[in-house]
Amino acid sequence: MPLVKGNTVVADEFVHLAEDAPLPADGAVLLSAERFLKDPEAALARNGKENVKTGVIWPNNRDVDDLLPYLDRLAVIALVFPIFRDGRAYSQARLLRERHAFKGELRATGQVLRDQFMFMLRAGFDAFEVKKDKDAQVFADVAHRFSVFYQPTGDGRVTAFHRRLMHLPESVKS
């Protein structure tokens, strides 16, 4: 599955660690929520060493509040879209970014198709494990399909409301 970050396809430095695989002393890993929560310190203590980054794959039916103590030490939180139609992770993403000021990588995983990129970007995702190669290739185009937005979200785009009030020219693109 190609990973898109910063509008381009990049190599994924994170290894999805199998449940029973030993925790490596080096390297960037993504752990399941269960495994991470069993011993968060063991996983995070590797931080501080170079090239050691820890991420967690967080299921969409678990309260993100459980992650709050670790937010500033997690490199990645991967949220899950088990099916296209299941949008719980959009709420989790906004809570993590906007309420809890998570600064690391917020990654969308699962059924991630081009038709959701815009929503995901606006909810605060900045990395995408894209299901179809072709969708990954057109990421930048699709991400710019819309130029006007109604709702304020943490992505900081100026809303239509505010553009009108500030009398910004109609052509301003955010």
Add this chain to the structure above:
Amino acid sequence: MYAYDELDRTIVNERVSEFRDQVARRLSGELTEDEFKSLRLMNGVYLQLHAYMLRIAIPYGTLSSKQMRALAHVARKYDRGYGHFTTRQNIQYNWIKLAELPDALSDLAEVGIHGMQTSGNCIRNVTADQWAGVAPGEVEDPRIWAEILRQYSTLHPEFSFLPRKFKFAITASEHDRAAIKVHDIGLRIHKNAQGETGFEVLVGGGLGRTPFIGKTINEFVGQRDILSYVEAILRVYNQYGRRDNIYKARIKILVHELGIEKFKQEVEEEWAQMRDGALALQDAEIEDIRSRFFYPKYDNLSDTPDELKKALQNPNFEAWYKNSIAPHKQPGYAIVTLSLKPVGGPPGDATAEQMDEIADLAEKYSFGEIRVGHEQNLALPHVAKRDLPALWRALDKIGVATPNVNLVSDIIACPGLDYCSLANARSIPIAQELTRRFANPDTANLIGRLHINISGCINACGHHHVGHIGILGVEKNGEEFYQITIGGRADENAALGHLVGPAVPYDQVADVIEDIVEAYLALRQRPQELFVDAVKRLGVEPFKERVYATR
């Protein structure tokens, strides 16, 4: 009227271009039908019995003449020359080809209308009182708030993949014409003891398989807070609404399972953390939206013009006047309802010619504005009373002056088995038969206000639960049967109807309805006692006896 500006138009156009790309990917096989399904639904496209069906939003039921002509154009160019106005201030076309859908949408986009969020598990087209802005005694024009909600909910990045569809309805009148108690969120604009304007928020109403009347979650939410409050509700629903079972996924089930107290607590906790954030509405924002609504420059006219007095001598005009004309906040003007329920016709259908003609008449007599109501009728909201006789003659010529508004033949019906792939039974032919049975205006007037609602299956698109008489199509051993309920209503005293007895076969429905109506005529205390009120007073029993005594 609200006029879309360049920003609103840009969003509509960008959405059409996105959908054009999605249709192309579907046609080339790049998208499977399953992948395409959620995408097309969010643009109002269903796959129906005969073809793709396109549902177009008419936000809060307000249309300009220009927009109405565009609807006629789509009916003519891409469909079979007619469209179907629905109970949710939408219009549906039943025969559009997939490959032509983007063109149809693009033609509509030129006049600022679209199919965005008329279907799918997102926030649907926001509906409002169809007399908004003209009804006497209204607290304020609820369409300002419907428009704020429309903008807020359009392409919402967090709430476009909810557990299930989500419907808002809003009213600012004491008499509820928007059926707010049977919506996921119902909003009633009112003033508190301090004289401030705000919202009573109801949640968890809805029909379908498990009907519920909405419950008040908050008596008064201020204007500044309304968006953050509904966002809190939606966020709780998005996270905790059931996704394991499509029949239990609506917010009404969550509210029911948690109980309104616990649900309210969850919402208020969420709200407390965000109410002062970016969604807090500034006065300037509200005023900006308000300033985009244009109101006619009314003249000072007589409230009892000679033209009207004279015309009222004509019994045909008088009959129409009596039930099609409603008082207007401006003296000398009236709200005129156009019946889309001719005797023997499918409720809610209009031909392209009728739509064009109505657009012309609206320009001539109603400042170019038309309304669509949930009863599947249209209205001209600002007609000078002196013009009523001339307007009546013109409406009569095109078949939309049947004097039956709010009477027994003003039937609400879903498409049923004639179009709908989910139907168990026909709806339209039942409606047609009933309009023939009750075609005599004298009988209809004797009966008075009586709403019959028909749905072809448990999904309740015809709102049968809240019909004074509700008719629900069910299937028994491959045959069409109908359950009949009485005592439902969709207004400020909303209630669900009660079953009269065992379901009856297709060919007995009209007889049973006649029996019920006759029982009512015999049992009512005085002619002013409405059918629903009589049912409330008497219960179901006497009606049941009458119906089943002879069967």
